Amino acid sequence: MNRLVRLLLVWLAARRAVRRTPPQDRPSGFDEYRTPMRVMPNDLDLLRHMNNGVFFTLLDIGRVDLLVRSGAQHVVSQERWYPVVVGESIKFRRSLVLWERFEIVTRVLGWDERVVYLEQRFERRARGGGSEVVAEAWIVARFLRRSGGTVPSTAVAAAFGLEGPSPEIPEPVLAWSRALDLAHREAAPERPATDNIPATDDIPAADRGSRAGPAATPRRGPRARARPGAGTRSRRARGSPGPRPP
Helix, strand or coil: CHHHHHHHHHHHHHHHHHHHCCHHHCCCCCCCEEEEEECCHHHECCCCEECHHHHHHHHHHHHHHHHHHCCHHHHHHHHCEEEEEEEEEEEECCCCECCCEEEEEEEEEEECCCCEEEEEEEEEECCCCCEEEEEEEEEEEEEEECCCCECCHHHHHHHCCCCCCCCCCCHHHHHHHHHCCCCCCCCCCCCCCCCCCCCHHHCCHHHHHHHHCCCCCCCCCCCCCCCCCCCCCCCCCCCCCCCCCC
C-alpha cells in the first residue's frame, strides 16, 4: 500500500508540473529527471536498511515520473501503447537507512530497432557536500500496442521529443544487453543461391568424379545354378551305389 501511495503522489506531482510548464520549456528524454523520496519503515529488511527488492519497485516509479513529465504519457495513452521491461540490472554501492532522503535520477540513453535503453541512479546528499551514488541500474524496455504488436523504437523516441538517430549507447550497456539477448538482432546472412551451380551433365567427364562423387559400382546378381535333368545329365552323387554286375 505504501508504494501505491508513493506512485499516486509522484504521478500527481508530475501532472501538476506538466500543466505549469509550457511544451517548449519541458525537458527532453535525454535530460535527467529527479524524483525525491525518503526511506519508510516498510522499506526496511531485518538488517534495518532498505531492502534490495524495494529498489526495483522504486525504479518503476521513477520511470513513471519520466513518462509523465516529458509529455510522452499523452502520446502513449492516445495511441494505446504500454511499456514493458525486458531486462534490468542494478549495482549497489551503499545502503539507505530509515528516514534518509534520496533521489531517483532517470534518463534515456538511446535506442535501437527493438528496445529503448535507460539509466537510473539512486543518489543522496554526501557528508562533505554534493551528492553520492547509492545504486545504479540499466533498464531495457519496449512498448507494445494493446491491439497487438510492437511499437518501433523510433516512434517511442518521437513521443519523448527525441528526433534524429539515437546517440551511441555505452559499450558496457550493449555488452550486457547482448549477453542477455535483449538488443536488436542482426539479420542472418542469406544463403548462396543454387542457380549458378552447374548440373552434372555440364561438368566435364575428367572433373565429374571429384565433383559428383565416385561412380556407382554395378551390383552383381546371384549366381545361377544348374538343375538336375535340365540340359546335360547330372553327375551321380558321390557315394551312391553303381550298377550291379551281370
